[in-house]
Amino acid sequence: MTVLQSIPADPPAAPAAQTATVHTAADHGLSPAARAALEAGVPASTRRAYAADWRSFTAWCSQAGRMALPATSQTVTEYAAHLMSAPSTRTGRPLSPSSIERALTAIRSMHKAAGLTAPETSGARKVLAGRREQLALAHDPAAKVRKATPVLPTEIRAMLATVDRTTLAGMRDAVLVLLGYATAARSSELAALNLGDVAETPDGLVVSVYRRKIKRHTETAVPYGSNPATCPVRAARALLAALADLGRTRGPLLVRIDRHGRVAPPLTRRGKTIGDPDGRMTPEAIADVVARLAAAAGLPGDWSGHSLRRGFATAARRQGHALERIGRHGGWADGSRALLGYLEDADAWTDNPVVGL
Numbered sequence: 368m369t370v371l372q373s374i375p376a377d378p379p380a381a382p383a384a385q386t387a388t389v390h391t392a393a394d395h396g397l398s399p400a401a402r403a404a405l406e407a408g409v410p411a412s413t414r415r416a417y418a419a420d421w422r423s424f425t426a427w428c429s430q431a432g433r434m435a436l437p438a439t440s441q442t443v444t445e446y447a448a449h450l451m452s453a454p455s456t457r458t459g460r461p462l463s464p465s466s467i468e469r470a471l472t473a474i475r476s477m478h479k480a481a482g483l484t485a486p487e488t489s490g491a492r493k494v495l496a497g498r499r500e501q502l503a504l505a506h507d508p509a510a511k512v513r514k515a516t517p518v519l520p521t522e523i524r525a526m527l528a529t530v531d532r533t534t535l536a537g538m539r540d541a542v543l544v545l546l547g548y549a550t551a552a553r554s555s556e557l558a559a560l561n562l563g564d565v566a567e568t569p570d571g572l573v574v575s576v577y578r579r580k581i582k583r584h585t586e587t588a589v590p591y592g593s594n595p596a597t598c599p600v601r602a603a604r605a606l607l608a609a610l611a612d613l614g615r616t617r618g619p620l621l622v623r624i625d626r627h628g629r630v631a632p633p634l635t636r637r638g639k640t641i642g643d644p645d646g647r648m649t650p651e652a653i654a655d656v657v658a659r660l661a662a663a664a665g666l667p668g669d670w671s672g673h674s675l676r677r678g679f680a681t682a683a684r685r686q687g688h689a690l691e692r693i694g695r696h697g698g699w700a701d702g703s704r705a706l707l708g709y710l711e712d713a714d715a716w717t718d719n720p721v722v723g724l
């Protein structure tokens with residue numbers, strides 16, 4: 368059959384040019400299931416932050432006699448100016464520029480979610496630029512973006528030296544640090560690991576990590592370490608064996624452990640179970656462990672769960688590994704600005720343009 372023969376004798380007529388497209392209410396609506404699926408595409412921490420920012424904005428609008436939805440560009444500009452001086456309920460200080468930036472993003476996101484045109488924020492961002500310059504000229508620490516201190520091999524050895532690895536809590540903390548570092552996992556990704564996600568092979572471990580930013584799993588290879596004390600494979604093997612002795616062969620890898628050295632029972636509030644019933648640690652609890660171990664080792668800095676991920680990128684770059692290999696191993700999106708920032712920190716000394724001048 369030729370191309371001409373495949374064309375119907377009477378092709379369907381094109382719609383008349385003058386016919387207007389009319390949408391009904393159903394075309395603009397979303398079912399509860401679709402809304403839930405849409406929300407699932409946004410990290411829970413981001414949703415919580417945006418919701419808190421939106422509550423603050425609507426409360427301010429109510430007091431100021433302004434409309435929050437839809438908001439005008441003047442209202443958003445006025446709100447940005449207000450945040451520059453209003454003390455935060457949490458810290459007692461005005462919000463940092465990055466927090467104000469997030470509040471502006473939350474306002475625009477809520478308008479879009481409501482099917483409304485987001486307000487213009489150019490005026491608010493000029494206010495924000497002026498705020499950044501004021502803080503910088505005043506040498507205020509808030510002018511700088513807060514960064515987690517990177518955990519490097521020296522710090523890992525110091526942190527692990529404070530851990531009693533004969534206890535279940537000590538074995539868990541060692542895996543938390545070593546596996547979190549070797550996989551470059553975010554705290555949320557580390558918390559989500561199950562026992563079945565860690566498989567031992569002759570060459571080391573293969574860890575299946577769900578990378579939340581790129582929305583897919585990576586099978587991350589973790590080789591044996593040359594030093595048994597800092598080997599993630601040996602640490603994971605010890606923890607898996609200890610949990611198996613307790614009959615735990617399924618469920619979360621990193622679990623809450625009480626002061627008696629036992630896997631903590633489910634948390635309850637007013638008779639209702641809260642949190643993960645299997646005792647899974649939260650990302651916040653993982654960050655607390657990193658900060659606690661750093662403090663116990665006497666390490667100065669701003670320590671959090673992100674210190675492990677940032678430290679991996681910094682150390683890998685200093686060892687001469689290529690950007691692509693570092694990014695793929697740690698689940699960074701191609702062209703990630705965050706990763707490029709970490710590598711610039713690492714290159715500040717190893718590829719310093721002043722050297723040789």
